[in-house]
Amino acid sequence: MPSVFSFASPALHCLPAAMGTTLALHSPLAPTSHHFSSSFSLRNGRRLLRNVSIQSYIWTSKLQAQPGLLSDGFSLKERATSSGVAVKCAQEKAAATVSRPAFTQEEFEAFLVNLQSSICDEAATADGSGKMFGFDKWQRGADPSNGYGITRVLEGGDLLEKAAANVSIVRGSLSEARAKAMSARGRGVEAGASYFAGALSLVFHPRNPYVPTFRSDIRYFVVEGSQGWFGGGADLTPCYLFEEDARSFHAFYKSICDKYSPSLYEESKAACDAYFYIPARKEHRGTGGIFFDDLETFQKDSDQTANGGASEEPDTDAVFAFVRDVAQGFMPSYLPLANRRRTIAHGEAERQWQLLRRGRYLEFNLLYDRGVKFGLDGGRIESIMVSAPPLVAWKYDVAPEPGSREAELVKILQNPRSWT
Template sequence: MAVDKQSITDFFTGLQDRICQALETADGSGRFHEDRWERAEGGGGRTRIIQNGNVIEKGGVLFSAVHGPASDAVLKQMKTTEPADFYATGVSIVIHPHSPMVPIIHMNVRYFELSTGACWFGGGIDLTPHYVDADDARWFHQYLKTACDRHNPDYYSQYKSWADDYFFIRHRAETRGIGGVFFDYLRPADDDHKAALFAFVQEIGNSFAPIYTHFMQKNRALPFGENEKKWQMLRRGRYVEFNLVWDRGTKFGLETNGRTESILMSMPPQANWVYDYQPEPGSREAETLGLLKKRIDWV
């Protein structure tokens, strides 16, 4: 079957359905509320939000498929000056748990094409633990490496490095979490290459549910207290800083008249900032800060 925008869109809508079902099952009580929306310039999407579950405090699983005339900025990005229409579709996810022992997770898989024929895939998945646990980090990165290796033995090291660089809070000189894989502007050379790239994007998308439900089940019952909750609020603050200051997707969406509620669904329900916070030397908080660095070899 030919890989075209309809088959890609169909996969993304099915992926959203499967992930929402898996998260509801793993959470036990939380249910997604769906908000269907239309974009005035063309297209629309399904924003699904889950709140106040057993494990998930707030999360979003978004599908969108939008189209219309490509802006000058988009044409420049695609290295063309020829006027064209665009089509963009994808799934984007951010989950914020109640427990500081369960990590925050983000995933995005997307496809973009111009009426000129130019097209590309992008996406990635990254984990932001409030407390970095080395065993959890190794499990996560091994899972991604295995997924990448099914398609190309160079993908994991290449896209892990890209994630390290992308999910970096420059003004804090720290990574947002323990990274993962990130890729963008993967342009197919021919139809066979397009099918191969799509298969890789499908692999990453299908990795989300088993990865996050694993951490939901493994860490949900770990004990924590007021100190851990305070630290969680500070780490959520760092998450907000990255998304509003550095994340290209957030900025692109707001600059192109995207749907504000959907764009900002990645924000946690609560966060905190403390002036010049310094963790106690030797504490788990200090240990975590020491591991928020690029180029850690977890596998």
């Protein structure tokens, strides 16, 4: 019955759909061991538990998997020996015995770190300059239990003038201000409560003005005594509009959303337009994508649409499956269009326009972005400002010539369009 799957990361996001499964082994194996135990736990996805006997998951750790150390009623039967990137396992016990929460903070953390690693490898390969992502691991303060970050940056590449992939893991007690801000958003949380926040975020600033800037992230937040929630998204910020790029990018994420809830894409698309908006400029930042926050569960209706059956499992699982799909889609959603545009010749005027548009990018980040505000509250400034473009220009009151490609872009940014 068991079979082995080996796959490279570009195809990884397609696997659950192709297999018709969402059962996942979340490997706690990470590039460094001291944050993780070496024990395994195999968690259920949602809905398809009873019909699934095989599951695989990528890892890149140097640690070795230990067959037989699975918890919660699953066991690891075999481990692929080739390349160390795939495992196989069989479901041996009713999934209903799996207890909440269906995944641990440590497993989410491992997912982030592993994905960061494979994304950096893939992005450096695509860049092709020979430049690599650095690996800068830092701690939050003196106490390692407060969390850490891994900031990975490639600067001066051919495709990527600057690219950053950051993991951030925060454990702490909610400050008065944060508790208040969360309560204002409908979370009944209290100052002093312990919390966990884990995130992976990417910003790719391409060199060629015809290649759009790419930003994406996923994040998980849980406060002691309440259910956790997810956030994330992915969006494009072009300097020049290629309708085809905007359409393919949106279609990509729509197909992921549609697997989970019929309204999910429309809501996330609208939220993205609403979030990445500069009121003072009356401009949206880019051509959008998806953006979601405070995601704990999907609607009952959409659950059934997605799976056609009743659920006995916590909905957080479904949301995690969605978030995982989104995150594993980051590179496949972006690289094809980046490769399409990277060789278009441009002159100094297009470069200038790019530098000016990057100014808008930064304005949004520093004036409005909630993540930046959150990060500045005790965070590490270099890991926040790493999202800044490498070179930015501001000129006074620049207005593109009517009818120009520059004017066309601005018009779209002022009036977001449906792309699907």
